[in-house]
Structure formats: C-alpha cells, structure tokens
Amino acid sequence: MLLIHCPYCEEARPELEFRHAGEAHIARPAGIAEISDEAFEAYFFIRDNTKGIVFERWRHIHGCGRFFNAARHSVSDRFVVTYRAGEPKPELSGEQVAAAAPGGKATPANAAAGVNGKAAR
Ligand SMILES: [Zn+2]
Numbered sequence: 001m002l003l004i005h006c007p008y009c010e011e012a013r014p015e016l017e018f019r020h021a022g023e024a025h026i027a028r029p030a031g032i033a034e035i036s037d038e039a040f041e042a043y044f045f046i047r048d049n050t051k052g053i054v055f056e057r058w059r060h061i062h063g064c065g066r067f068f069n070a071a072r073h074s075v076s077d078r079f080v081v082t083y084r085a086g087e088p089k090p091e092l093s094g095e096q097v098a099a100a101a102p103g104g105k106a107t108p109a110n111a112a113a114g115v116n117g118k119a120a121r
Pocket of ligand 1: 007008010060063064066
C-alpha cells in the first residue's frame with residue numbers, strides 16, 4: 001500500500017485516507033472577468049501532464065481534512081516531498097529526483113523530509 005506523509009498530521013498514512021486535488025501552484029489571474037477567452041482557457045483547463053516530477057494538491061480527506069501540496073514522480077508514483085499549502089514550490093535535488101524515479105531508492109535524507117515510496121504489500 002502507498003503511504004503518504006501528511007505535513008499537518010506529521011505522519012505517513014495509507015493512500016485510502018487521501019484524495020488527489022489536481023495540479024498545485026495554479027495562480028488565479030488578477031481581473032479574471034477581463035481576461036481573454038484564451039487566457040481563461042489556459043488558467044482553467046490547460047495542465048502540464050508531465051511524465052516525471054509533478055507538483056500536486058492533495059487532501060487528507062479521512063484525516064485532518066486539510067489540503068497540502070506534494071511533489072510526486074508520475075511514473076513510479078513515489079512522493080518526493082509533501083509540504084503545507086501556501087508554502088513555495090520546493091527546490092528538489094538531483095538525488096531526490098533520481099530516488100523517486102522508477103528503480104530509484106528512497107534515501108534517509110529525503111525520507112526525513114517526508115518521502116515515501118511503496119511500502120511492503
Ligand atoms: Zn492530515
């Protein structure tokens with residue numbers, strides 16, 4: 001089972017307690033009523049769909065109920081780091097990214113920062 005670290009509860013909990021909530025760090029444009037249709041489309045519908053590290057919003061829906069952000073590798077499904085909503089997008093080291101890639105191993109350094117991979121089934 002996949003374990004996800006909640007930055008508010010400060011513990012790793014089973015994925016069944018969480019709900020994905022889309023891409024993180026999407027900024028609402030100022031004066032949204034006046035922006036062009038193309039700009040509104042880009043804000044409202046267009047997402048990156050990256051193969052690799054993605055920054056996402058998650059909600060601990062069956063726990064504290066709070067939203068937080070996470071960096072996750074979209075192929076391996078490993079979380080690199082989770083952080084509280086409103087905090088800036090973290091800089092990830094090459095080591096963290098490599099550890100999250102398919103075949104990579106979580107290291108003690110990024111495990112302490114909230115990394116989790118697939119635990120024993
Ligand atoms: Zn929580």
